[in-house]
Amino acid sequence: MNETFEQLTATSVESQEQAIGLIEKLFTVAQPNAVFSEPLTTQGRTIITAAEINVGLGVGFGFGGGTASASMEEKEGKGRRAMHADPHERVDLEGTEPASEEGEGSPGEGADAGMGGGGGGGGGASGRPIAVISITEDGVQVEPVVDATKIALAFFTAVGSMFFMLTKMRKAAEH
Amino acid sequence: MTQEKQRFKWQKMSGDTVTVGDLSVTPQSRSLAIRFPRGGWVLNRPVAVLVERGDEKRRIPIVDVTRIARLGLYGLSVGMAVVGLVMWMKERSGSDE
Numbered sequence: 001m002n003e004t005f006e007q008l009t010a011t012s013v014e015s016q017e018q019a020i021g022l023i024e025k026l027f028t029v030a031q032p033n034a035v036f037s038e039p040l041t042t043q044g045r046t047i048i049t050a051a052e053i054n055v056g057l058g059v060g061f062g063f064g065g066g067t068a069s070a071s072m073e074e075k076e077g078k079g080r081r082a083m084h085a086d087p088h089e090r091v092d093l094e095g096t097e098p099a100s101e102e103g104e105g106s107p108g109e110g111a112d113a114g115m116g117g118g119g120g121g122g123g124g125a126s127g128r129p130i131a132v133i134s135i136t137e138d139g140v141q142v143e144p145v146v147d148a149t150k151i152a153l154a155f156f157t158a159v160g161s162m163f164f165m166l167t168k169m170r171k172a173a174e175h
Numbered sequence: 176m177t178q179e180k181q182r183f184k185w186q187k188m189s190g191d192t193v194t195v196g197d198l199s200v201t202p203q204s205r206s207l208a209i210r211f212p213r214g215g216w217v218l219n220r221p222v223a224v225l226v227e228r229g230d231e232k233r234r235i236p237i238v239d240v241t242r243i244a245r246l247g248l249y250g251l252s253v254g255m256a257v258v259g260l261v262m263w264m265k266e267r268s269g270s271d272e
Contacts, residue, residue, distance in 0.1 A: 019213075029217045030206035032190030036221060039193045046195050048202065050221035050237055058214030123214075130221055131237045137196045140226045140235060147241040154248035161252035165259035172262045 005065060005115055012063050012117055019059040019121060026057050026123075039135075046135040052128045059121035066115045184208040187222065201225040 028034070037049040129145040190202040206219040226233045 023213070023215055026215050026217060027208055027210070030184070030186075030188075030208045030219055032188050032202055032204040032221075035204045035219050036190050036202045041195075046193065048193065048200075050202070052218075052220040052239070052242075054218050056214070056216040058211065060213055128241070130239050130241075133200070133202070133224055133237075135193065135195045135198060135200055137198070140198065140200055140224060142224065142235050142237055144238055144240040146244075150241055151244045151248070154245045154252075158248045158252040158255070161255040161259070165255040165262070168259040168262040168266070172266050 008115065008117055009063070012061065012119070015119055016061050019061070019119075023057055023059065026055060029053055029055050044136060048133040048135070049129060050131045050133060052130050053125070054127070055123070055125040057121070057123035059119070061117075061119040063117040064115055182210045184210075189225070197228055199227040201227075 034053050035051055037051075040047045128147065131145055132143045134141045134143065185205075185207050187203060187205045190204065192199050192201045194200075201224065202221060203223045203225065204219055205222045206217060208218075209216045220239070221237045223234050223236045226235060
């Protein structure tokens with residue numbers, strides 16, 4: 001049982017180290033290379049795209065151990081009774097197997113209680129294009145990328161809020 | 176030697192310079208990195224490009240049109256919702272009297 005516990009502990013430690021290594025890799029996103037693409041040259045024009053990156057990550061671990069389930073007093077008491085008894089007479093303790101001649105407690109009693117462990121993690125990432133940088137010999141142009149879907153969603157949210165406010169205003173005016 | 180890790184980092188960084196003819200373009204980004212005990216969060220966005228031609232230097236900001244439009248519209252929504260909520264609370268307090 002101790003060997004199993006040690007193996008589980010070693011595996012848990014290894015997993016935690018891997019998780020911490022992954023978290024450290026997360027912070028490499030905070031570099032300019034993560035938001036600007038490699039320059040692409042075509043037809044005398046060099047294009048670089050720019051995007052917004054949003055990344056989050058979290059991990060958690062838990063581990064527990066266990067000890068003998070039977071109380072020590074109970075185990076010592078049984079052992080003492082077995083020691084003082086006739087070594088040739090088998091003592092039948094109530095609810096337990098007969099004690100051994102060496103005076104030890106019955107086999108199977110006092111087994112280690114269970115142990116537990118667990119770990120988990122989660123994360124999310126999103127990217128959104130912001131602009132396209134166009135470089136020619138004449139100069140540099142920065143052209144923004146407009147996400148019509150997101151703007152439309154925000155617009156409808158605003159319309160809904162406006163409707164809510166107008167409804168309340170009308171009720172207030174009636175009263 | 177242990178490396179001190181900042182829990183909160185808000186910084187502007189410059190990327191690799193791209194040279195086209197006599198033009199040098201250096202992109203700039205701003206990142207926010209928050210370090211938790213068992214995790215982290217990073218927000219990184221482009222802010223500007225630095226253009227150099229000879230002795231002439233120019234900074235071109237990168238405008239996030241979508242973000243500005245969304246912030247404006249959501250701000251308007253929140254403002255109208257607050258006004259409506261205040262009017263509803265006044266109406267309710269008036270009816271209680």
